[in-house]
Amino acid sequence: MTAPAVPGLICAFGFDCLGRGRRLAEDKIAYPPAGDGEWLWLHLNFADWRCRRWLSETFGFPAELANRICDAPVHQHVSAWEGVLFGHLADFRREFDADSTEFAWLHFALGGRFLITGRAKAVQSAERLRQVIGAGLSFANPAGLLSHLLSLYTDVLDTALHRLSDELEIIEDHVLDEHHRGERKRLMLTRREIAQLHRHMRAMRRALQTAERASIPTPGGFALTAARLSNLDQDFADMEARARFFHDEIDAKLTAETNRQLFTLSALTAAFLPPALVAGMFGMNVEGIPFTGSPWGFWAAAGLCALSSGAVVLYLGLMDRS
Template sequence: MPDNPQPLVSPADVPGFVCAYRFAADGTARKLTEADIDPELSSPEGEWLWLHLNFIDRRCGRWLARSGRFSTLAIDFIEHIPTYQLIECFAADAAGSVADLRRDFEGETHETCRLHFLLSENVLVTLRAKPIRSAELIRRQLDAGRALETPAQLLLAFFSHYAQGIESVLQDLATEIELIEDRVLEERVSDERRRAVIVRREAAMLHRQQRALRRVLSDAQRSAPRFPADLSDLLELHAHLDQEFEQIEQRARLFHDEIDAKLAAETNRQLYRLSVLTALFLPPTLVGGLFGMNLEGIPWSGVHGGFWFATAAALISSAGTWLFLRYLDRS
């Protein structure tokens, strides 16, 4: 056994490290490894740092507190994340927890998750418990040469990618609604009711998250007009998304009700047919029951061909019932 065993966790380790980039004064980015990260999150003059962490590692908050780059209130916010979306602006820092779309390695997903962040003058730290779509898109853009001059612009890029992702989800939901509409207009209703319910539920859940984010961004801009940048275009896009969500939910509700009405009408038609058949077979059943009694005095019991007389009586009774039902329909 070695005399000096290596510790399981090195003091130089960055808890939950996912990726990091250092940005020059002109906004160009250089990818960093975990070994390149200074525990004090320092950067050369005129440069700034983006650090992306996996919040599953609960040491993240304590490690960020030891860096000394963020206020006690900002660190306390990260260590006690609220259950709702919120952005808090402190003296020189900002902290927040907002919605984002989860990244699925098998393709696009409509599931939402949370993005937490700490923003200071020269550092942006983002934290997540599940892979998020915006972070992956931004990493690809940075590797392709995209330039960002300030941490606030990078944070705004996260918000913009989420809004664009929601737009893509809305297009998928609108396409699904149009397919349901085509089936309904063609009178080929089968599982469209279940599909309409799924669209309504998904649109309602996403709309709830998007509406909360819009409120949070509006509050942040009102309380700190310079945070993180000019949000007017982004808020205008969210207003447009609100209208799109309302239209999707309204159309899904309309088709849901129309499908229910069509299914109810089809059920009524089936019940009407069953009622007609019951009414048509009731008189012959009565005739058959009467002639089935083994009693004296039954008509045609001693007449050759009496069976055919009874059969004719049953048919005549059914025909009479049918004519009576037609008369009721016309009247």
């Protein structure tokens, strides 16, 4: 069956019996494939609502299954429907200028002779998979292709883990060197990224493990991905604990610095309060002010101010030693 127009098509690859992939033009997409052992990978943009009808007409999906595959999910999951494995898992959003760690949804449907992936926003794993197929990497079946797709997600997670760990080490060096004034905001951004990655990673691991406990037939690569995510889970938990500790350390240092500044300000206030009182008394416009007729009256008043300040400073010094 040939489909001259595929709504939402991003890329399509046909694989021969040896697992070698070749890119297909839109008018060359046929399901089921003509040759024995051949199968398809289609990557679609599910923002195009016509994809639902096309999936139903081309692959024979019931309307409910096509809707469940294409609809925007609320959580990560892996399910099965009469021999079709489908689900929604986490991926990273792909930007035109650079890769990011922003969350994006990856939709998939796996059958014996096809793998359909879809998204509403561009994802990194599908683009990386297209590149490795173009480089000549072969896959025995659609299940192996999907397993490799999930491994690409964990590769990006592992890279992000090392990058964030290096970032925390730089922040730690600055905190220990007392150069922590600009590190609070930097640490907050790092903690936010760690928490987001950890949250989505745990959700994916939970989805894969739930499918395994429910005896849903999944590719062998799913178990390997779940095991790798379990190892990364502990690493991310350790990083979150380190980031929280550094945050507390920065807060403690800022609090200590603020206390020192407040103590200095309080000491200056206390030192200048008695002279201000003396100057205020001598500045009153009333009869009987001492030294008004004396040529050395100003110096007597200045001496009283200095003496009162010296007494306060001496008192503060004695208090600090006790």
